[in-house]
Amino acid sequence: RPSPPEGPLEVSDIHKEGCTLKWKKPKDDGGEPIEGYVVEKFDPETGIWQPVGRSKTPEMEVTGLTPGHEYQFRVKAVNKEGESDPLTTISSIIAKDPFVVPSEPGAPNPVDWNQNQVDLVWAEPTSDGGSPITGYIIEKKDKYSGIWEKALETTGCSPQGLVTGLVEGNEYQFRVIALNKAGMSKPSEPSKTFIAKPRYLPPKIDRRNLRDLTISAGSALKLDANIIGEPPPHVEWRCSHQPIK
Structure with missing residues (x-):
């Protein structure tokens, strides 16, 4: 032998x-x-x-x-x-992999948006778990359902993503999960509440409730009008080109 x-x-x-x-x-x-x-x-x-x-x-x-x-x-x-x-x-x-799942990413923040979509960015995980980040999952939750659902899965290590398909006027929160060869990280902390609305909207005055009024001299007058715009416009009332205080 x-x-x-x-x-x-x-x-x-x-x-x-x-x-x-x-x-x-x-x-x-x-x-x-x-x-x-x-x-x-x-x-x-x-x-x-x-x-x-x-x-x-x-x-x-x-x-x-x-x-x-x-x-x-x-x-x-x-x-x-x-x-x-x-x-x-x-x-x-x-018998185990030489790497683990990443740590959780930072909470996402909006950097650009309109009434139907939002561009989010976040901080990368502090640890990739020993294996490169291969992508991210963005989850969303609206005010009424309260359930987290997958909104987008990205590929690559770039910590940003564009979420589309939002409903104008709805309130949303977002969170992010990092991916590597070992699997999924814990979810990030949720974002602040985001309202799906235009980022830039020229000021517009709703004139439907405006009408002529006749009042006595020295009487108090309350002025009210529905004015919209994004960012919220500065409003100033004038009479004969002079500001009303």
Whole structure:
């Protein structure tokens, strides 16, 4: 029989479902050519060595691990005379990704809008979890439903997005979720309440309620008119080109 493979038995590229194993050929092939290697795994929860597979070269891509489980590995050299004694990993590994989900982004803020859409920006997550940000999900909630629903999913790492399909006059809040290879972050804090309305609207006076009045000298007069515009216009009442105070 051959001598055991030469160590160490190296474990690399660990992720939640597998890893890579590498070792060296035995110093002594036992007088017969090495035909390959048998790889086994040990799960402390079962207490049993189980076959992983065979390899013709001194390395192997291990798949089919259970995420979160602890494992050890061993490898045996094989020739016509049988299997060698095993070479075992020095320590166990845990099947998990080398990265986690990102931290939550900052609360979104509107930077441009009209009555049907809003352009939002937010602060990037303080941590990408060890894997680049691949996109963001923007959720919206209107005043009447109270339910968060997906409004937009972006791709790339740019912390901004244009949400469309808003109803003029409705009140909305928005929040953002960051994405990476591990999954979704926790949602950001909600935005301040946003009313879907034009950002720029020329001042307009509703003249339907304006009419001539006759009053006695020295009497008090209350002036009232519906004036709209965005941003809200400055209103000044005048009589004969003189401001009324």
